[in-house]
Amino acid sequence: MIIIIDNAAFHSLSKYTLPDNIILIRVPPYSPELNPSEKIWLYIKQHYKNNVFVTLDNVKQWLNDFLKIHF
Structure with a gap:
């Protein structure tokens, strides 16, 4: 880790x-x-900002799918 x-x-x-x-x-x-993880969060936030999620499970699913596609 x-x-x-x-x-x-x-x-x-x-x-x-x-x-x-x-x-x-x-x-x-x-x-x-200088923190590479900040660049990843910035990239996620740029794609995340135009989405509306009803539940936390929807957020988790979106993030999981996003990471599979992009990383």
Whole structure:
């Protein structure tokens, strides 16, 4: 698993020992342009904004279908 965090003080993990299967990637604080997951969310939001969902299940289904098609 890869976890991307910025180096904001409240995201400090220095007191925790991470398991070997977790890779921690640190980016500078307040730099969302350097965080690849932010680009994915931006892409999703651009396609999501014109949809109306009645239930949470509809949102989950749309997101699942979207990710299968685009990623």
